[in-house]
Amino acid sequence: MSLLESVELSIKNILASKMRALLTMLGIIIGVTAVILIIGLGNGVNIYMADSFKSLGTNTINVMITGRGSSSRKMSVDDMYALVAKNPKYLLRVSPSVRMTGTVKIGNETSSTSVSIGVSEDYFAIKSYTIASGRGLQYSDILDRSYVCVVGSYIAENYFGNNAVGKTLKIGGAYFEIIGVNSKQGDNASGTTDDYIFVPYTTAARLSSTGTITSYVVEIPSVDDSSAAMQIMNDALYEIFMNSNYYTVRSMGEILNTFTSMVNIMVMVLSIIAGISLVVGGIGIMNIMLVSVTERTKEIGIRKALGAKERYILTQFVIEAATTSAIGGFIGIALGYILSSIATNFIKAALQANLPVSPTASSALMAFGISAGIGIIFGYLPAKKAAALNPIDALRNE
Amino acid sequence: MEEALIEFREVSKHYIMGDSVVKALDLVSFKIMKGEFVAIVGQSGSGKSTCMNIIGCLDVPTDGLYLINGRNVGEMNKNELSEIRNQMVGFIFQQYNLLPKLSVIENVEVPLMYGGVSKSERRRRATEVLSSVGLAEKLRHYPNQLSGGQQQRVSVARALVGNPAILLADEPTGALDSKTGREVLSLFQRLHEAGHTIVLITHDNSIASTAERIIRLEDGRIVYDGPTDREKLVHAGPAEGSAEHESA
Ligand SMILES: Nc1ncnc2c1ncn2[C@@H]1O[C@H](COP(=O)(O)OP(=O)(O)O)[C@@H](O)[C@H]1O
Numbered sequence: 046m047s048l049l050e051s052v053e054l055s056i057k058n059i060l061a062s063k064m065r066a067l068l069t070m071l072g073i074i075i076g077v078t079a080v081i082l083i084i085g086l087g088n089g090v091n092i093y094m095a096d097s098f099k100s101l102g103t104n105t106i107n108v109m110i111t112g113r114g115s116s117s118r119k120m121s122v123d124d125m126y127a128l129v130a131k132n133p134k135y136l137l138r139v140s141p142s143v144r145m146t147g148t149v150k151i152g153n154e155t156s157s158t159s160v161s162i163g164v165s166e167d168y169f170a171i172k173s174y175t176i177a178s179g180r181g182l183q184y185s186d187i188l189d190r191s192y193v194c195v196v197g198s199y200i201a202e203n204y205f206g207n208n209a210v211g212k213t214l215k216i217g218g219a220y221f222e223i224i225g226v227n228s229k230q231g232d233n234a235s236g237t238t239d240d241y242i243f244v245p246y247t248t249a250a251r252l253s254s255t256g257t258i259t260s261y262v263v264e265i266p267s268v269d270d271s272s273a274a275m276q277i278m279n280d281a282l283y284e285i286f287m288n289s290n291y292y293t294v295r296s297m298g299e300i301l302n303t304f305t306s307m308v309n310i311m312v313m314v315l316s317i318i319a320g321i322s323l324v325v326g327g328i329g330i331m332n333i334m335l336v337s338v339t340e341r342t343k344e345i346g347i348r349k350a351l352g353a354k355e356r357y358i359l360t361q362f363v364i365e366a367a368t369t370s371a372i373g374g375f376i377g378i379a380l381g382y383i384l385s386s387i388a389t390n391f392i393k394a395a396l397q398a399n400l401p402v403s404p405t406a407s408s409a410l411m412a413f414g415i416s417a418g419i420g421i422i423f424g425y426l427p428a429k430k431a432a433a434l435n436p437i438d439a440l441r442n443e
Numbered sequence: 444m445e446e447a448l449i450e451f452r453e454v455s456k457h458y459i460m461g462d463s464v465v466k467a468l469d470l471v472s473f474k475i476m477k478g479e480f481v482a483i484v485g486q487s488g489s490g491k492s493t494c495m496n497i498i499g500c501l502d503v504p505t506d507g508l509y510l511i512n513g514r515n516v517g518e519m520n521k522n523e524l525s526e527i528r529n530q531m532v533g534f535i536f537q538q539y540n541l542l543p544k545l546s547v548i549e550n551v552e553v554p555l556m557y558g559g560v561s562k563s564e565r566r567r568r569a570t571e572v573l574s575s576v577g578l579a580e581k582l583r584h585y586p587n588q589l590s591g592g593q594q595q596r597v598s599v600a601r602a603l604v605g606n607p608a609i610l611l612a613d614e615p616t617g618a619l620d621s622k623t624g625r626e627v628l629s630l631f632q633r634l635h636e637a638g639h640t641i642v643l644i645t646h647d648n649s650i651a652s653t654a655e656r657i658i659r660l661e662d663g664r665i666v667y668d669g670p671t672d673r674e675k676l677v678h679a680g681p682a683e684g685s686a687e688h689e690s691a
């Protein structure tokens with residue numbers, strides 16, 4: 046008697062009493078559905094976060110120098126460029142990024158939401174920005190401390206009717222000529238990257254009260270290099286300042302990773318809780334199998350009289366439990382996927398968020414395996430009982 | 444001399460019931476040769492079923508020796524007993540004992556399945572043997588769609604399909620009306636003529652007379668073992684006397 050035949054036989058047995066089989070499977074179905082949904086939801090949250098963080102730049106780290114130490118304990122722009130050049134494996138390019146405080150005035154209007162920052166000519170490449178019209182900042186603009194700027198698409202559209210190149214605007218009382226317009230980055234709203242004004246960092250430094258550069262954006266090969274790049278940066282800065290309070294190194298990638306691992310821990314905890322219902326489902330299967338063994342005592346007796354060895358009876362009952370459980374797992378997976386797609390559409394409609402509840406194939410496979418395994422574990426005891434029945438006693442049973 | 448197919452040497456089966464011991468079989472000895480048609484008869488409680496359970500390797504003796512085809516059943520483990528039941532014995536029960544969820548042909552295939560016969564070969568042999576008992580038209584039916592006589596013929600087919608050395612029938616006509624009962628008995632006679640060894644267990648003398656040899660049990664002891672005709676004569680006389688005489 047082959048394994049396949051045993052499975053066939055148990056499917057036949059299950060189909061013979063569908064309602065009962067369904068009730069037997071219920072615990073497994075609910076458990077598997079819950080696990081699939083939770084993992085899918087966790088996945089969706091991770092995707093959503095990765096999306097959101099991507100616009101902030103995950104392949105960069107941000108460095109802020111806060112120390113006002115003695116002359117030997119400070120860091121110039123040249124020092125920073127040298128540091129980056131020394132570690133080409135993890136630190137690719139660098140640009141200062143200086144927040145300017147001056148009020149932005151365009152024509153007669155004051156734009157309180159616009160943000161102006163001083164950057165180098167590499168900044169756009171680091172951020173993967175492309176210039177939509179006009180030109181970007183050039184090295185000569187930095188050298189000359191030119192009063193030129195690149196504006197975001199929101200400013201170009203909102204204040205200049207998409208005809209900004211060649212016009213001027215005022216930052217903190219100084220006139221800047223608009224030489225280029227950045228391509229649209231977000232949803233073209235005020236306060237976003239599209240509402241930014243980029244000027245040469247040298248010009249920005251000259252206009253600031255302190256005249257020093259304290260913030261940098263450093264490009265790294267990928268999110269996965271965040272930790273290594275931060276480590277290098279921290280070590281190098283510590284060597285200079287000998288005090289970790291004098292600087293901060295941040296990485297969106299690192300924050301994303303932290304969030305992701307937090308979400309993953311949550312998913313794991315919730316999955317374990319949902320997994321408990323799998324165990325409860327297993328006990329349900331064991332219960333029904335025990336009833337089934339009692340009901341089928343006569344059948345077992347007949348089979349034994351006809352030459353069934355104990356291990357055949359054992360295998361038959363274990364396979365029946367495993368098949369029941371696996372079918373339950375399968376239904377649970379299907380239900381999990383259906384509910385996931387409903388949830389995805391619901392979230393999209395209700396929250397306008399792209400949070401795809403997307404169960405992984407591996408989680409489905411795992412759920413299937415676990416439910417079949419639970420069937421085997423919880424089916425074993427009833428099966429053992431069936432196999433050990435004395436053939437005459439079993440035959441005499443009515 | 445030819446070796447016996449079944450040999451009981453002073454076989455006893457005792458059941459402990461509280462303080463008392465029930466001697467279901469008490470020092471029973473006999474031999475059954477290949478090709479014999481033997482009826483084991485006796486009143487209810489005389490030990491017939493116990494005897495059949497031991498012959499069929501569903502149970503083992505408390506004492507004594509049971510040899511099947513020269514092999515000592517007492518020394519076999521559970522797996523070997525299963526194999527003996529599967530290969531050597533074909534059971535026919537009073538209540539047919541068909542599996543209700545399986546079709547007629549699937550029921551007949553069960554012993555072959557446990558014997559490791561391939562699916563196609565099983566189909567072939569089950570179809571063949573069902574045809575030989577006149578059920579070629581009923582292969583896909585389920586037991587509850589058949590009459591009692593038909594069900595008993597399915598169980599005969601199931602007993603025959605593995606080509607066992609012994610057919611063991613416990614009150615095979617007990618649940619049938621007299622006409623279908625006679626049909627089943629004539630089926631046994633045909634099987635006997637075809638060379639099968641048959642052990643028929645019954646409390647009914649007229650049914651026992653189908654056999655060529657009778658073993659009569661009383662309270663777990665053999666009171667007669669001999670040809671059918673003679674036992675009729677013996678039994679016509681005073682029961683006590685004859686029992687005394689034969690068991691001596
Ligand atoms: N499992 C058992 N436990 C106790 N006593 C039993 C058991 N099986 C049979 N007996 C006793 O053994 C004797 C013979 O029983 P059995 O072989 O069934 O007789 P028969 O089949 O001839 O009616 C009876 O007295 C019966 O009560």
Ligand SMILES: [Mg+2]
Pocket residue numbers: 491492
């Ligand atoms: Mg009986």
